[in-house]
Amino acid sequence: MIAKIAWKNSWFKPLNTVLSIILLTASVAIISLLILLQKQFEKQFSSNIDGVDLVIGAKGSPMQLILSSVYQMDAPTGNINYGDAKVWMHHPFVETAIPLAFGDNYRGFRIVGTTEDYLKKYEAEITSGTIFKENFEVVLGSEVARKMNIKVGYKFFGSHGDSEEGEVHDEHAYIVKGIASPTGKVIDNLILCNIESVWAMHHHEEDAATEEEHHHHEEGEEHHHEEDAATEEEHHHHEEGDGHHHEEDTATADEHHHHEEAHDHDNDHEITAVLIKLKNKMGFILWPRLIAQNTKMQAASPAIEINRLFSLFGIGLEALQYLAYGIMLISGISIFIALYNTLKERKYEFALMRVSGASRSQLLILVLFESILLCVIGFVLGTIVGRLGLYFISTSTEENYKMAFNPFEFAGKEEGILFLTTIFVGLIAALIPAVKAYRLNISKTLANA
């Protein structure tokens, strides 16, 4: 009955009530959104760096290197020489080293050249089909397969670079060999192939470039030859029979060149980054400086960079959180004013309830209950609105960063605290009006009526 009176009373002055509820809803929505966002964001970020102690990549911003190679969110810092990287990949400190080579994308999903270890690191299994073996064979992350509705055996052409609008490599088609199991990590949104596929896809381009260079070079050489010929002619005048020796020289030089090319076949190629898991954690401390000083590469720690990112984020999230608590404070004041203002009119009601047998504490409870009722409604609505907000944010982040948030998750502890805070605000706001109702002098009130 007290609840019924409280409910009816709340809607007897709908404007006051609606204002209080809107303010409460807004603050609870913002806070619960932030709670869920932060929690899921950190979870997603942290789960992806499991098993990665260091990332080796081209010099540049270490955060960019981590974002691009671990989270597939940013552009890579550049390429590194595979040969140079191998020195570190085969270092005794290393437990596993997973090379990554970025090149193309298919409808916005990155095609990453790597090894089977990459799937193992993310605990992804092949649910249908097989792992990639030959060039241009790919394994799809579970989300890619789901969103594009692609089955094993499907063929497609990749576009160069990160953007869907990149130049289409229509010389070679990729063929889907397998589909990986869902992991909830970045791998779900990737298309994986062996590293050689990335090289082969771009080999044509590289070839064209080097051929052109060769051509120029040859032209230059020819030019040089002509000059040579001229001098040779001059030489010819002086010395004869020298030609044979010269021919021999070029032959050995050519041979030597061929030999070198065969030897450096792997080492001339470039990759984007290497994910390193260390056996010996000394490397964690020593390598970043060692690699930065001695090579053209850098080694970045995902844990450190992500902490840095969170602390940067944290400032923004904190500011928003303060704003939300500010709104909650205002809603508390709004409830207080509404209750306090109506107290004057309602004191006859209260006196009358006392006359009808209500005790002081029943009036106290009634006033507190009205306030808490608003807070509970505000909390419930806020939780719903916050989740709607997260849903919209999720659809947009999924489109842009391939990162989805789950609006239906409950952050038990944090949301519990938020609920208690909301109720506490309601109690504080109603405290003075409730005490006034409690201490109401019925005789005086009725005598002056």
Next chain:
Amino acid sequence: MIRTQQLLFQYNAETQFEFPDLQCKAGESTLITGASGTGKTTLLHLLGGLLKPTSGSIDINEVDICKLSDKKLDHFRGQNIGLILQKAHFIASLSVLENIELASWLNDKTKKKEKAKELLLLLGLEKFASKLPSQLSVGQQQRVSIARALINEPKLLLADEPTSSLDDENAKIVADLLADLSQKYHAALIIVTHDQRLKERFKTTIEL
């Protein structure tokens, strides 16, 4: 049945009221009259347990309400005393019927819906049951407050200037209802008033 003895109420050093002893049996009615400032309303509040006397005793059905604790007094009041005020007050957000039900709920946690409807029928207000009190006329409101005062079948019915804001016709209706219903429910009826119309209607009068 109500009986008072040597009631004294002191507002402050200068103002104090001494009330004559009074006694009113179940089904009987007593009118208390007097000029303004003679303590009519104070006496009524004392009888209703809204104020505690400085000294003296008030026995309602052999219970001295002056000796009850606050909480017990609240409960006793709800159970045994029906109060009708000069101006009828209601929970503005509740309907007429709900207001009457509330009085019974506050007493014993039951909503006597049927009885409330019966009372409204008796008072000729059955078609206003689901209206808000503010939608009723002053006379109708006063009748609703009689229904509310009677819902718990109190031993004592107190009325403070119940007719002062009513026209002759409504005043007569209300006075008749008070007299008839207090008899029907075996309640002692005490009316505090300076309304001449009531003095003609009720015989037992105490002048302060």
